[in-house]
Amino acid sequence: MTSPNAGSIPSDGTAISATALADQHAQHQIVVIDVREAMEYASGHIAGSLNVPLRQLPSAVLPEGPLVLVCQSGQRSSQGLRQLRERDHRTPLRELAGGLMAWEQAGLPLRRLSKAPLPLMRQVQITAGSLVLLGLTLGTFVAPGWLLLSWLVGAGLVFAGISGFCGMARLLALLPWNRITQR
DSSP, rough: OOTTTTTTOOOOOEEEEEHHHHHOOOOOOOOEEEEEEEHHHHOOBBBTTTEEOOOOGGGOOOOOOOOOOOOSHHHHHHHHHHHHTTOOSSSEEEEEEHHHHHHHTTTOOOOOTOOOOOOOHHHHEEEEEEEHHHHHHHHHHGGGHHHHHHHHHHHHHHHHHHHSHHHHHHHTTTGGGGGGOOO
């Protein structure tokens, strides 16, 4: 069921619910722009959405018509709305309230590309956990100096959590299996 205002898309950047977006997208009333990176997009996106990563958004040539920006949680889509307003984008703009997490909670389907890599954060967790275990094992059975590896990985994770910059994620994103070609 569509909300009373779901048929109109104001240009003030207000959020749209997942169900209203699904209704309007099915009726081809809006264009959905996914501002996540290509690897994230490959792991699950709204069918028919366009992938324009946030870093490319300011210079991207976007289609005409009302646009709805989406990301995983809603933070990057909010940044994208600000970027488009700064460039004086005249098309009506909205964002998906709660991002794709809200879309999935509403029971709406995501399209997943075949052979998509594991999400980057899972790769970070696997790599960091493996390095910590390796450091502990080598520190216990080979030489105590190997315990430093576990300390460094732990410190790196704390830094990533505080600063929002994860060097390990950036390095993993460069690996061959994480390269997604745009289609």
